[in-house]
Amino acid sequence: MFTLKSKTDNVKNANEGKPMDRKIKKLENLDYWFTLSRVAALGSMNKAAEELNIDVSSVSNKIRVLEKALGYELVERKSHSSFLTAQGESVLKAIFPLVEEFTYTLNQICREDKEPRQTIKVNVSNGLLELVICWINQFSQLYPDVDFELTDNKSEDLGHQLGFDIAVFANFSQRPPGECRDLGVAPTYMAASKEYLSKHPIRSPEDLKRCRIVSCYNWNCGQRFLYGPHGTENIPLSWGSFFGLDNSTSLLYAVKKGLGIGWGVPVYMCQEDFNNGTLVRLFEPYESAGFHFYMAVGTHRLSGIRKEFLDFFLSSWKREFKGYKTHAPCYALR
Template identity: 25%
Template sequence: MMDLNNITLLNQVVDSGSFTQAATNLGMTKSTVSRKLAELEEHLGVKLITRSTRKLGLTQEGEIFYQASVKVLDIMQQTELELTANQNLIRGHLNLAMPVEIGHNVMSDYINSFLKHYPEVSINLEMTNREVDIIGDNIDLYVQIGEINDSSLVARTIDFSERIIVASPEYLNNYGYIQTPEDLQAPHHQIRVVNAVKVPNLYFNQVDKAIRVNLPYRLKVNTVTACKSACLSGLGIASLPEFICREHINNGELIRILPDWDLPRVAISLVFPQNKLLPKRLRAFIDHVLERFESKNAARK
């Protein structure tokens, strides 16, 4: 059976960057640290660390084992806290990732209020529109737009994003107003449609009617902010989240097209690995966000 103390030892060596410092931190001799690491490598049957006169490095197998050991030790620490008198103490580190616009416009207030409420927790927040590998990138929680198709992940829906079609007054004056979804496919619109991240078919719905429209594009970007900017400049028509456009519609910079037609709403979800025992700080963050969204949605009604 693997000795958990040797896992802790490996983490100390990696985190400190030297056997000497790890030995000091653990109250051991350098030779003892080296011997115990060799025992761990022998037990696993793989080399974990490469050593040179200047620095230490993890092998590919070592990196995989190290990332797993960080999670194991973290869960053990949280479990210990929950089973002791310190069970009310929530502390530690969270790695969060989310799309840029969701981070700026939706989640930032909730993250800030969480950190104020739990001063022993620290957060590394990556706002990105790249495709995130939650497990491979060691992400504790990702805010997902749309559905997930991964059985190793859990999704908790917190809200829905309403998408609308908009264009600038300049564009509509130059190229004509849109009366029906089919008008979007008119020849003079075809190379002037802009869309964010993906360029999917749009499904317009009314009570007794549904229409699918294929939107060609002239500009394809990976953020809705860039898409909105192009739309504001008169470049074309865009499908955007309503909350991104609200201010610009109110001040007349954008005009909502086809307001009597609905586009499918898109789920906004908290996504995290499917571990039976989540770190307490992660559970606290999820509960914090869910409670505030429930209050927000109740106030809308």
């Protein structure tokens, strides 16, 4: 005879003999939670309904059941979009690992004898996209039957962080569920194009007062400094005008186009430009604020081709970043 032992078998139940609380019963439906996770990820009930091949009303009703059982709203509904409330985000962060593990287990049980094409989902900081695309291209040459989904995690919306096998981030508010590991630091520099410097010669930080600074406007630090090696003073910066962008890729492009002097330009994005003379590093050995990167791995156990890619990714990261050190503090983008 086959029996299953519950975690609560040895716990005295004060309500023994009574029917299970109806609210708890409604909350046990994993399909409802999975539907909620797809709405969060896609930002729309219509898109979730299309993906799940059900009516929008069915999507809405499932979420309403959860909300009624919990006693508060999980989703903020707008005319063309839907977003998690603060309570909805907190609840889904707690419940999603269970939903993902359950869905993953079902897929493993139901898969055909012939191994289907697998999709590896990767979620990284904006400035890492070019590097990661190169690594995925190299891996795809070794394993051509694997599909990839690569997304940018600069949004802090939880929906963009769900359902990924590997996520790399420099901001803990962007951290998705799962095991987390430290990947180390990377410095950023002040840099400008030769064209810009020919029109705006820079001999000292004082000269920046007549220049435009180009930087990500959402650095989590109140003042921009030049950070010197240990034993030297940090230099607070002043500038004539400011051009703010919300990601490192746009920052590098603006600096190369001669829109101003870049502060916080990641070295891993511009080393080739320094080498070929497209960009000039300013005030060496001073640095701007550094990045500290972390990796989260999906809550389901990575095995097979996913484990192969994780090992390949970590090896590629170590090879690319092993020589980087920074004496500047490491902040995060908000």
